Amino acid sequence: MEWTSCVQRLINHTLEKGLCFQKRLEELGSVSYASDAPITLINLFSDLNSSIHLELIRYNRTFSATQNNQIHEGLFYKIQSLSAFLAELYQLVSPVEFSRTIRNPVSVSLPIESFAKELVPDAFVLVYPNYTCNYSYLDILSEKYLRSQYYSQFFPPKLFKKYPKHFVLLGFPDLLRNNILCHATIGHELGHLIAQHYNICSKVREKISQDDYLDISLEQLETFLEEYVADIISIDLFGPAAFFALAEFGGSMRRFEEPSATHPPLYLRFKNMLSAMKDYNHWQFFVEERSNGVENEIAKKMRCALETWEKAVKTGYEMLESSPSGCVFNILSPALKEARRLVKQKIDKRFQLELPDKMLEYTESLIKNGIPPSGDLNLTKNSCERVQLGVILNAAWLFKVWQFEIKKELRSRPQAIKYARKFEDLSRLTQKAIEQSETIKWYHKERE
Numbered sequence: 001m002e003w004t005s006c007v008q009r010l011i012n013h014t015l016e017k018g019l020c021f022q023k024r025l026e027e028l029g030s031v032s033y034a035s036d037a038p039i040t041l042i043n044l045f046s047d048l049n050s051s052i053h054l055e056l057i058r059y060n061r062t063f064s065a066t067q068n069n070q071i072h073e074g075l076f077y078k079i080q081s082l083s084a085f086l087a088e089l090y091q092l093v094s095p096v097e098f099s100r101t102i103r104n105p106v107s108v109s110l111p112i113e114s115f116a117k118e119l120v121p122d123a124f125v126l127v128y129p130n131y132t133c134n135y136s137y138l139d140i141l142s143e144k145y146l147r148s149q150y151y152s153q154f155f156p157p158k159l160f161k162k163y164p165k166h167f168v169l170l171g172f173p174d175l176l177r178n179n180i181l182c183h184a185t186i187g188h189e190l191g192h193l194i195a196q197h198y199n200i201c202s203k204v205r206e207k208i209s210q211d212d213y214l215d216i217s218l219e220q221l222e223t224f225l226e227e228y229v230a231d232i233i234s235i236d237l238f239g240p241a242a243f244f245a246l247a248e249f250g251g252s253m254r255r256f257e258e259p260s261a262t263h264p265p266l267y268l269r270f271k272n273m274l275s276a277m278k279d280y281n282h283w284q285f286f287v288e289e290r291s292n293g294v295e296n297e298i299a300k301k302m303r304c305a306l307e308t309w310e311k312a313v314k315t316g317y318e319m320l321e322s323s324p325s326g327c328v329f330n331i332l333s334p335a336l337k338e339a340r341r342l343v344k345q346k347i348d349k350r351f352q353l354e355l356p357d358k359m360l361e362y363t364e365s366l367i368k369n370g371i372p373p374s375g376d377l378n379l380t381k382n383s384c385e386r387v388q389l390g391v392i393l394n395a396a397w398l399f400k401v402w403q404f405e406i407k408k409e410l411r412s413r414p415q416a417i418k419y420a421r422k423f424e425d426l427s428r429l430t431q432k433a434i435e436q437s438e439t440i441k442w443y444h445k446e447r448e
């Protein structure tokens with residue numbers, strides 16, 4: 001094959017593509033954003049694009065200096081890789097565009113972005129609505145991606161020096177943008193970031209004996225471990241809310257006993273999450289005798305909901321125990337136990353969910369008055385105490401669990417309409433509570 005004409009055409013085409021991309025980045029860079037994340041991403045892409053441009057010019061020089069068909073062939077494949085990567089960058093820049101549409105409730109995406117930044121100061125997170133109905137996570141500055149060996153042939157490591165260690169694109173389903181309760185699932189995505197940052201998976205992998213997984217694909221073992229660890233972290237951050245959100249969202253995607261290529265069956269994920277809830281005392285908070293003797297209607301409802309789940313998960317586990325996913329789960333078991341310990345130790349106490357003692361009474365009094373939870377636990381006392389994101393999400397779920405019970409008694413249509421409206425209100429007011437808690441945070445920061 002004659003490579004000469006192909007190479008020349010490909011160089012010209014790719015250079016042109018790069019110029020178009022630069023124009024698009026300039027357009028996106030000229031508008032204002034609610035956070036620093038989009039501009040950081042635009043700058044990164046712009047640097048990558050300039051690097052690609054220089055690389056192409058260099059290839060062009062090599063190309064012109066020789067007539068050797070073999071060298072031209074080698075160049076062709078290198079340029080093709082760069083061209084494919086440029087196309088990928090085009091895709092990766094769309095979250096910037098999506099993030100600033102009205103479909104992205106900033107009252108939720110901004111607190112999540114700043115929560116992530118506080119959790120892992122060396123990270124940027126961009127939250128955006130996704131058109132595939134799923135939550136998604138991609139760390140473009142990880143060693144699996146841009147910092148990988150593959151890309152180091154095109155980009156010098158010093159290019160990344162001025163950027164954070166992680167840059168995460170975190171998508172949420174556009175369809176569920178107003179269902180804030182389901183967004184507790186984001187705890188799982190943040191779990192991937194934390195696990196990666198503290199190297200949790202590689203540390204706990206030592207707990208698995210080599211002889212145990214002779215018959216199992218190492219790749220599946222590793223991906224499932226990553227998912228289970230992210231789930232443990234979601235429980236540490238958001239407690240029962242993370243569990244209920246996954247049950248509701250995950251359950252709408254597939255059956256509880258089916259694994260996917262990348263994720264273990266939900267039943268096994270639930271089993272792992274329930275163990276974490278017990279280790280982290282969230283379970284005892286609702287289900288076992290409470291030491292301070294506080295017991296009310298909400299605690300009873302929550303206990304009932306959790307115990308029902310525990311029974312279902314036990315049956316699910318027995319069904320899956322001898323399946324390939326069940327075997328992987330059992331092999332991973334000691335590693336998951338170690339992960340629960342390590343997670344507790346690594347994450348700053350400020351971000352680990354602590355259910356406040358007055359939570360049950362607080363939620364109860366608000367429910368009785370028909371008001372979903374607010375961003376200030378002492379709202380009635382004219383104070384200014386910030387509430388953790390996890391506490392707000394749990395109060396909202398408590399409210400919802402309570403409503404589930406009422407639902408069974410609904411008989412007339414007006415009652416059903418009233419009930420649906422309450423749910424809408426719940427999501428809207430939970431957003432307000434998150435917003436309010438953010439305002440309180442800034443209030444305290446400014447007074448410091």
Ligand SMILES: [Zn+2]
Pocket residue numbers: 188189192227230
């Ligand atoms: Zn995941």
